[in-house]
Amino acid sequence: xxxxxxxxxxxxxxxxxxxxxxxxxxxxxxxxxYDFYSLVYPFPERALQNLAYYFIDRNFAAPYITTTRNGxxxxxxxxxxxxxxxxxxARR
Numbered sequence: 487x488x489x490x491x492x493x494x495x496x497x498x499x500x501x502x503x504x505x506x507x508x509x510x511x512x513x514x515x516x517x518x519x520y521d522f523y524s525l526v527y528p529f530p531e532r533a534l535q536n537l538a539y540y541f542i543d544r545n546f547a548a549p550y551i552t553t554t555r556n557g558x559x560x561x562x563x564x565x566x567x568x569x570x571x572x573x574x575x576a577r578r
Contacts, residue, residue: 498542498543499540499541499542500515500517500540500541500542500543501539501540501541502538502539502540502541507541514545514548515543515545515548516543516544516545517541517542517543517544518531518535518541518542518544519531519534519535519537519538519540519541519542520538520540520541520542521542523537523538
């Protein structure tokens with residue numbers, strides 16, 4: 487017996503100097519350095535904020551991740567592939 491496949495598994499990484507990092511409050515993000523930084527460097531989190539390049543969002547109630555009926559991941563109102571959420575893909 488096999489477990490059912492996952493519908494979606496997405497991990498977002500926020501890089502230093504990106505608009506999401508420099509304007510985190512405007513996007514509703516609660517960015518913290520990835521956990522591995524505290525394992526490598528014995529500094530307080532404030533120092534790690536200045537050292538780290540990769541960040542995660544700890545706002546687990548953030549509205550920027552949802553799923554559509556067909557299981558595709560949507561970031562905000564735009565899908566990851568650039569289409570509007572809930573619309574059919576363009577025919578080629």
